[in-house]
Amino acid sequence: MGVIKGVLREELENSLQMKKDYERELAKLPKGSLVKKVIKGHEYYYLLLRDAGKVKFIYKGKVSEKEIKKYKEAKRLRAKYRKLLSQVKKQIKFLRSSLRGKESV
Amino acid sequence: MEKSQYKLCIEVLRKLYNAGVLKHIILIGSWCMPFYKTYFAGIRYMPSIKTRDMDLLISRPLKTSKKIDIPELLKSIGFIVGFKGSQGYIKLEHPDLVIEFLVPEKGRGTDKPYQLPQLGLNAQALRFLNFLITNIIHVKIEDISVALPHPANFALHKLIIFQRRKNPEKVAKDRDAAIRILNALIDKGEIGVIRDVYNSIPQKWQIKVMQGLEKAEADKILAVMK
Numbered sequence A: 001m002g003v004i005k006g007v008l009r010e011e012l013e014n015s016l017q018m019k020k021d022y023e024r025e026l027a028k029l030p031k032g033s034l035v036k037k038v039i040k041g042h043e044y045y046y047l048l049l050r051d052a053g054k055v056k057f058i059y060k061g062k063v064s065e066k067e068i069k070k071y072k073e074a075k076r077l078r079a080k081y082r083k084l085l086s087q088v089k090k091q092i093k094f095l096r097s098s099l100r101g102k103e104s105v
Numbered sequence B: 001m002e003k004s005q006y007k008l009c010i011e012v013l014r015k016l017y018n019a020g021v022l023k024h025i026i027l028i029g030s031w032c033m034p035f036y037k038t039y040f041a042g043i044r045y046m047p048s049i050k051t052r053d054m055d056l057l058i059s060r061p062l063k064t065s066k067k068i069d070i071p072e073l074l075k076s077i078g079f080i081v082g083f084k085g086s087q088g089y090i091k092l093e094h095p096d097l098v099i100e101f102l103v104p105e106k107g108r109g110t111d112k113p114y115q116l117p118q119l120g121l122n123a124q125a126l127r128f129l130n131f132l133i134t135n136i137i138h139v140k141i142e143d144i145s146v147a148l149p150h151p152a153n154f155a156l157h158k159l160i161i162f163q164r165r166k167n168p169e170k171v172a173k174d175r176d177a178a179i180r181i182l183n184a185l186i187d188k189g190e191i192g193v194i195r196d197v198y199n200s201i202p203q204k205w206q207i208k209v210m211q212g213l214e215k216a217e218a219d220k221i222l223a224v225m226k
Helices: A002-028 A065-099 B002-018 B029-039 B070-075 B151-164 B168-187 B191-200 B203-215 B219-225
Strands: A033-039 A042-051 A054-061 B025-028 B053-058 B080-084 B089-094 B097-104 B114-116 B121-126 B136-141 B144-149
Touching (some): A002 B168, B002 B070, B002 B097, B002 B144, B025 B029, B070 B089, B151 B168, B151 B191, B168 B203, B168 B219, B191 B219
Antiparallel strands (some): B025 B053, B080 B089, B089 B097, B136 B144
């Protein structure tokens, strides 16, 4: 039983650290996503983001392919990290409840 | 979680294989236990409990000049860089798997991370790991050939290190893993292999192994070793 409890405790420590690390990585990603608008046959980009609960469009004009790729990758990673962060939070909840018993943890 | 964890482990191995770096890596630690099932096919063998920690041992010096950024390679499947301890050992984290990198300690040893710039990593140098490199087996996991320490080396290594552990739960985990594997080797008729590996190690280590078996009260194994 001690081995299992030890493993669970180790996993809880790992998950708590991992939660912080995913939050840190999410904060590092560029905020918002690029939206393309075609006006009179010309392509312009806006950065769409939420600021203090409001949706904002920030004019970016013409952007480089590199910039477009950067925001696309950030969008993909943000979705992935959010999903994984939610998984980590569920693990923490599960591990805490598994470890909660008569003995102090 | 178990199924997704296994799938993720295979995905990691495949990515390392495709990048041409897996041949420089030996899978060690508790993740060897399920993969020994192939080696012990037809024998009663139950892998012991394992954590999410997947330990990858890298040969030192690394015999490649090819630059492969492993954190970048695994980023696409959700791994992020985390740090362990005050020395800043790199680990790659995912809710289902935490990958840590190790190298054998050489000389007097240091707790400073061993830099692996070709792989975009650093690794922790630990004692006795050379013993795991000296005798390796290759198992096919799906279609990938993965290097693991020979079970005899793995078990004797665990018998040595469990006595150095401070955490009682880790002591029990390592001891249990060693006994399970040695019993499976005996059942497979590989007593000679255990003895050969035992005879190949320094006398000080042999004493540690015997003390480990006595502490574990593994009478069946002790009888074979004597």
